[in-house]
Amino acid sequence: MSDEIEQIRGLLSTLEDRITTSPEDAALRDFAALELPEIIADVTDYLMPQLTPYEASVYFYMFRHSIIGSGTQYVRVSVSGLRHIVSSARADAASGISVQLVAASLKQLVDLGVICKQSEPNRTGTLYKVLIPEEIELCRLAMKSEAIKPDPILNPQSEVDYYNVRENRTLIFERDGYQCEYCRKQLTRFTATLDHITPVSQGGGNEYDNVITACRECNSRKTGKALGDFLADTNPA
Ligand SMILES: [Zn+2]
CATH class of the missing domain: 1.10.10.10 (Winged helix-like DNA-binding domain superfamily/Winged helix DNA-binding domain)
Structure with missing residues (x-):
């Protein structure tokens, strides 16, 4: 028993x-x-x-x-x-x-x-x-206080680097709601990547308006292509 x-x-x-x-x-x-x-x-x-x-x-x-x-x-x-x-x-x-x-x-x-x-x-x-x-x-509070606040309206030619500076990358992800701007897939901090709208190879920089959130798939498909060419390839009319 x-x-x-x-x-x-x-x-x-x-x-x-x-x-x-x-x-x-x-x-x-x-x-x-x-x-x-x-x-x-x-x-x-x-x-x-x-x-x-x-x-x-x-x-x-x-x-x-x-x-x-x-x-x-x-x-x-x-x-x-x-x-x-x-x-x-x-x-x-x-x-x-x-x-x-x-x-x-x-x-x-x-x-x-x-x-x-x-x-x-x-x-x-x-x-x-x-x-x-x-x-x-x-x-999060400590990160926010270190991030450089974007002011794209007052300063559109901002020299601030939104691609390489970690705290600023987070600001872009938050601006875009952690969604891929190309396919609208919901991403997380761990799957989100940043993409240049105008590729660096074509003179694009790291400023606020040239950097957007993208999933890895879209980012690697778009590499080196300008936005118009990429969209044309993705949605052939
Ligand atoms: Zn995507």
């Missing part, structure tokens, strides 16, 4: 694991194809300055085991497991980081909206979603 109860317990905990990890499957994002270096640059520029060193260590550990490790934004961690990771090997072993400090750092990351708790803890820890800077309010 007690064996059967053990079996049932085992089944229940398997089921529980499956249920609590299902968001990972549901929200699988193609992080392999995205601009991981840009995300890491954003983390360094906009998130790190807002965290304590302990919070930063915890975040980077979770980032490594979610976005970099599995290609999803989900990771299960426990305070005791994190404690060993976050403690410095060079610190006096006896004075390693305390469980309380790890727990406080995790809680602070949740309070700041940097990670989101996805489940109650089980034997192997708690499931968290690791957010990236553009999803974190704190970072």
Whole structure:
């Protein structure tokens, strides 16, 4: 009888694991194809300055085991497991980081909206979603304040580079609603690319009015073509 109860317990905990990890499957994002270096640059520029060193260590550990490790934004961690990771090997072993400090750092990351708790803890820890800077309010505010505000009406010949400057690229994506301007496909930060309306090879520049949002397919088909030629090829009359 007690064996059967053990079996049932085992089944229940398997089921529980499956249920609590299902968001990972549901929200699988193609992080392999995205601009991981840009995300890491954003983390360094906009998130790190807002965290304590302990919070930063915890975040980077979770980032490594979610976005970099599995290609999803989900990771299960426990305070005791994190404690060993976050403690410095060079610190006096006896004075390693305390469980309380790890727990406080995790809680602070949740309070700041940097990670989101996805489940109650089980034997192997708690499931968290690791957010990236553009999803974190704190970072979005910092990014906005650094972006160079476009003023295409007052200054149409703007020298501002909307193609190479990361914060400005985001402004173009937001202006276009993350939609491909050619085929109207809804894109995300990870699939959107920028295209020159007048190609660089034909004298086009990186100004506000010459840069638009495009999906990868349209962008690669249009490469080097002027807008009129591209549209003529796409919709033969
Ligand atoms: Zn398109």
